[in-house]
Structure formats: structure tokens, C-alpha cells
Amino acid sequence: MLRASGWLAExxxxxxxxxxxxxxxSFLAHALAVVGLSIAPTxxxxxxxxxxxxxxxxxLPTPGALPRPKAPAPPKPEPKPEPKPVTPPAxxxxxxxxxxxxxxxxxxxxxxxxxxxxxKPAPIDYEDALSQLRNELGEKAPAPVAPQAAQAPPxxxxxxxxxxxxxxxxxxxxxxxxxxxxxxERRYITPPExxxxxxSTGLQIVLTSTGELVGMPSVVRSSGDPFFDDNAxxxxxxxxxxxAPPQAGSYTFVFYSEDR
Amino acid sequence: xxxxxxRLLLLAALPFAxxxxxxxxxxxxxEIRPGKERAFTVAVQVFRDDLQPADSTRAGxxxxxxxxxxxxxxxxxxxxxxxxxxxxxxxDLASGRRYDCGDWTQSGANALVEGxxxxxxxxxxxxxxxxxxxxxxxxxxxxxxxxxxxxxRLGAALADDVVKAFTGxxxxxxxxxxxxxxxxxxxxxxxxxxxxxxxxxxxxxxxxKAFPNWQPNGGGILYTTYLKDGFPDVFLTSRGRSEAGRLxxxxxxxxxxxRGVFSPDGKDIALxxxxxxxxxxxRARKGRRPLRLTNNKDVIDVAPTWSPDASQxxxxxxxxxxxxxxxxxxxxxxxxRITYQSNYSATPAWSPDGRWIAYGVRTEEAQFxxxxxxxxxxxxxxxxxxRRNDQYPSWSPDGRKVIFSSDRRGHDDLxxxxxxxxxxxxxxxxxxxNTSPAWGPFPD
Numbered sequence: 078m079l080r081a082s083g084w085l086a087e088x089x090x091x092x093x094x095x096x097x098x099x100x101x102x103s104f105l106a107h108a109l110a111v112v113g114l115s116i117a118p119t120x121x122x123x124x125x126x127x128x129x130x131x132x133x134x135x136x137l138p139t140p141g142a143l144p145r146p147k148a149p150a151p152p153k154p155e156p157k158p159e160p161k162p163v164t165p166p167a168x169x170x171x172x173x174x175x176x177x178x179x180x181x182x183x184x185x186x187x188x189x190x191x192x193x194x195x196x197k198p199a200p201i202d203y204e205d206a207l208s209q210l211r212n213e214l215g216e217k218a219p220a221p222v223a224p225q226a227a228q229a230p231p232x233x234x235x236x237x238x239x240x241x242x243x244x245x246x247x248x249x250x251x252x253x254x255x256x257x258x259x260x261x262e263r264r265y266i267t268p269p270e271x272x273x274x275x276x277s278t279g280l281q282i283v284l285t286s287t288g289e290l291v292g293m294p295s296v297v298r299s300s301g302d303p304f305f306d307d308n309a310x311x312x313x314x315x316x317x318x319x320x321a322p323p324q325a326g327s328y329t330f331v332f333y334s335e336d337r
Numbered sequence: 338x339x340x341x342x343x344r345l346l347l348l349a350a351l352p353f354a355x356x357x358x359x360x361x362x363x364x365x366x367x368e369i370r371p372g373k374e375r376a377f378t379v380a381v382q383v384f385r386d387d388l389q390p391a392d393s394t395r396a397g398x399x400x401x402x403x404x405x406x407x408x409x410x411x412x413x414x415x416x417x418x419x420x421x422x423x424x425x426x427x428x429d430l431a432s433g434r435r436y437d438c439g440d441w442t443q444s445g446a447n448a449l450v451e452g453x454x455x456x457x458x459x460x461x462x463x464x465x466x467x468x469x470x471x472x473x474x475x476x477x478x479x480x481x482x483x484x485x486x487x488x489x490r491l492g493a494a495l496a497d498d499v500v501k502a503f504t505g506x507x508x509x510x511x512x513x514x515x516x517x518x519x520x521x522x523x524x525x526x527x528x529x530x531x532x533x534x535x536x537x538x539x540x541x542x543x544x545x546k547a548f549p550n551w552q553p554n555g556g557g558i559l560y561t562t563y564l565k566d567g568f569p570d571v572f573l574t575s576r577g578r579s580e581a582g583r584l585x586x587x588x589x590x591x592x593x594x595x596r597g598v599f600s601p602d603g604k605d606i607a608l609x610x611x612x613x614x615x616x617x618x619x620r621a622r623k624g625r626r627p628l629r630l631t632n633n634k635d636v637i638d639v640a641p642t643w644s645p646d647a648s649q650x651x652x653x654x655x656x657x658x659x660x661x662x663x664x665x666x667x668x669x670x671x672x673x674r675i676t677y678q679s680n681y682s683a684t685p686a687w688s689p690d691g692r693w694i695a696y697g698v699r700t701e702e703a704q705f706x707x708x709x710x711x712x713x714x715x716x717x718x719x720x721x722x723x724r725r726n727d728q729y730p731s732w733s734p735d736g737r738k739v740i741f742s743s744d745r746r747g748h749d750d751l752x753x754x755x756x757x758x759x760x761x762x763x764x765x766x767x768x769x770x771n772t773s774p775a776w777g778p779f780p781d
Binding site for chain 1: 364365366367368369370372373374375469471472503504505506736737757759
């Protein structure tokens, strides 16, 4: 009995040692995590990828279907239970808290779609689609996360629902796109000879967080007509400052000669 | 443990990803479609006048002429002087860089025109610069000289240059229009500036004139008149650069010639002549045997108009039972009908860019409207729809406008309209008929 209790005591001591080691290892891992996260500055930067939610723009070509973005549009490799990132009235938060990793996968696809030269775009009721989306978001999405919260520095594990955050960001971007589009189009003067020519000019410009242009827009895709290109640059310059973007940085504007 | 580490490293790397080129591509693209504004705004300063002898009104008159020219073109409209935040008068043209672009953009000006008047020997010379205020770059520095009395034409030419600096295509305020008028009691050919000013007679023989058509170099006007024996023939007026008179005296001398239209290079003439009572089309050149383009007995083929590359000719034929627009190669091959809208289509005019043919359509109310149709006959859009007769379209050489005659005031007047059906302007006044306009080419 004594021997047995001695053996048990030894076992217990060994367990305690193992437990202490595990505890230490765990502490070390967490410390490393904290250090890693604290190194990671620019609270906004990692947010950007979520902007990829641009699926709202990507799905524009089919105005009717817009508000109900089919999950396939934004490629999400991880099979998620509910494929509607934006529309669901009550965004369920099933995904594990570690979904912070999401940014890493998402950035790819949507932008590619958007960047793809839009010469062939089927007629899209862009404005209607956006406002439709805005309405839908406004009504159905309970907006659990205010836009401000979406911009808040990364709250590691406390993120209640990535979908809700993404919806807020989508809404913010949709609103900005609408504002900036209206703002610039008011200054985009197009004499008849610049219309219905099948032209489009792509401009890139760096915007400050207040909407000021940094330097001159650069033509990243010419229409082939230097006067049409110049007119696009002129319109953007005349539009400064434009409505403050969701985030400072480089943006692409495409000016078309077609009404639709 | 390893997985955790990898994840940690990934998280740590994220912030740096923001600096990687291409990251910006992930932001949404902003698509901009044409807004409602169709015309730019331009601030035109009063030019400093260095010309002797001094004339206190000269700079003001030139300014007015420039503004009139800009108004006529409609591409850049003058900014009201009260809105100027920059100087009203040009100081000098010495400095190569502007520091007041912001003042002008805040004034609402997309462009700034400044200049100096000089000259001598009975001529006025204007040296000027055109600025794009938004980009703050000089688009053009030019110089124009005109006889002192032609201040109006100088202003018009300058306005046309400003339009070119902004759009790449010259304006047409400094062009001319020929037309038929009964203002002297006979149907004579008259010429006026494109904005309707300065009307003067080009013929004055008392016989009936019809179908004026400009020589492509502006050297003369081809027209139809009747000889003493009652035979119609085509004649050329001279402006000192062409031989005036019966142009095709030796071509088809036995046939009545109803109308001639110069090819774009001015070498050939699409000719309408009567063969056994039926109007047929020929391609004629002085001193050469004409090429017959149509050959349809008992059918009328008339009103030819050349495509700008001279490869095709559009015309009117009643071979289907009613007058319709047809297109053929300029050697007469591949004749095909392109209009089907009504039972009467006439007076085609091919646009300078080749994309459209303007023509008249008789409606069910028996009045004419003007339409634009593409040469393949696939797109047909209204240009002028009005309950009175609108006929005889002719394109401005820049393709921005169409001039036509209309009896909406009770008699025929000439009107001009932008190709997008905007900005209708009446050019002629009085109680006499003015019809059959032909817009002349750009000046040399």
C-alpha cells in the first residue's frame, strides 16, 4: 500500500512536471503570438483584403442578382456553412474565431475580376445595383458592427462575426463608390464626339484618407485617343478633393465614352 | 506547435503585404460614365493690344468675335467675366508657367485663353495661348493673321483652334456655307459664314440655280443651272483658284446633267444625267470617258453622296417602287438598299467620319424629318423631328453639326443642329426662301 502510494506520488509529481512544461510551452507560444501581433502595425492594412468583398461590384453585371451575391463569386476555399456573406439577416458566426486568416486567401480572386479590362462589360445598371444593394443592406442587415468598428484595430479573437464585419465594410465601400461616382461624373464633361466611341481610359491615382489626389493621375490603360485620355485626367483633377475613400492608397478609375 | 508558428509568421507578414505592388489592385475600381455636361467652360481674357495706331475698341471686338466663335462651336462655352478670379486682361505671354491655375479652376473654367494683338500693314496678328486649367498645362501657343477688317473671322479661327486644342478636332466657326436663296428675286447661290453672318452672292445671272456643292479645296462651288436651250448643266464658280464655267462640257455632251458632286479628293464627279428620260448616275472626270454607275430603265437614280474614303456612294433610287436610300461601291457594284422606314427617303449626306448618312424621311403626315442611318442600314436614329418640313442635310466638316433647311417659320430658312440633336440655331433671316445648304471645307 505504501509502495503503491509512493508510486502514485511519483506519478503525480511527474504529471505536475509535464503539466508545468506544457503550461510553459503554451505561455511561450502565446507570448510569441502577442509579440507577433504587436509587430504587425497598420491596423488598416490587413483589413483591406476584406474589401475584397468587392464581390458586390463583381456581381454588378447582373444587376438583379446583385443583392444576393452568390457565394461562388468570392472564392472561399474553406467550405462555409452559409455562403451569403452580405445578405443574411442575422449573420451567424459559426466560423472559428481564428478566421483572421481569411484575409490571406481572399485577396486574390475578386480584384482580378474587377481589374480585368472592362471593354466588353455587358450593360450594367451600376447605379441601380449599388443603391439596391445599399437599400438591401440597410434594411436587412442588422449592422451589428458599425463601420467604425470595422476599421478598429484588429481585435484578435474577440471578432464576433467576420460576416457582419464584412457586410459593414461592403456597405461602406458601396456607399463610397456611389458617392465618388456621382461626384466625378458631375465633372466629367463629354462633348458628343467623346461619346459612343467605345472608348475607355484607366487612370491610377493615389488618394489621401481625406480624398485629396496625390500628384497627377497616370494613364494605366489608354483609350487610344490622347484627347479622350486627357479629358479623363482633366475630369479627375477637376473633381479633387473627392469623397474620402475607405482607405488611403492607390485607386483605379475607368472613364467610359458610353452612357452604359 | 509548428502550425502555430507558421500562422504567427503569416500574421506578422501581413502588414508588409500592404507595401507589395499589386495590393492596390485589390481595391474596387471606380467606373465613370459620361455625365450630363457636354460643354467645357473657357475663360477668355481681353487680349493686350499692342497694335498701332491704337484702337480702344479693337481688343473688345476681338474678344466678342472669339466668344461668338466659341458659342457657335458649343464645345467650350465662354465663362462670364463676373466669375473671373484671375486677371481680366492678358499682361504678357512671357512666362512659361502658370501659378494661378487654381484661381481659374475655382472660377469654373476648364480652359484659359490669353493673348496679345499686334501686326501692321493693314493686318491684325493675334498671338495666343490655350491652357488646360485642371492639369495646369499649356495646350497650344498659336498665331493668326487676318486683314484688319476681318476681326470677326480672326476671332472665329481662334475659337476653332481652342476647340482643336481640347478635342483634337478643329471647330467650324471659320468655315462657310453655300446655299440657294431667292432674296434677289431669283434662285441664286449665296455664301455666308457658318454662323450665318456676312451673307454674299456667289452668282447673279438671273437663271435658276440648284444643288451647290463645294470643291474639296474650297476653291469653287459646283452647281446646276439651265442653259439658254433649256438644257441643265453643271457649272463651277471660281474663287480665283479654279477655272470657272461649264466644268464637264465635253463629258456626255448629248445628255442633260442635273447635278454634280465632287469626290473627296476633288478629282471625280458623281454626275446625275438623264438617259432616255431616266436619271442615271455616272462617275465623270474632266477629259476622260465617264463610268456609268447605274443602268435601270424607267427608274430614277439621283442625289449621290460620297463616303469620305471615296470607296462608296450613297444615292436615292425608286427602283423598289418608292424613293429609298441605296449604297454602292464607287464603281457601281454591290448596290443595296439601306432604308426601309418610310415610303419616301431622300437627300442623303454622308458624314465626314463615315459613320452616318443623314437623310430626309417623309412621315405619314406628309412632312419631312431628318434621320441618321449607318451605311449598313443597321442603326437608324432621328436627328430632327418636327411637324414642319426639315430637309437637305449637309454636314459640317468636323462632323459635329448638320445644317438643313426648314419651313417651320412659314418659308425656308437654314438651321444648324449638333449631331446629338441639341443646340438648334437658325442662321438665316428675312422673308425669302433659303434652302439647299452645302457646308464648305475647313479653310487652308
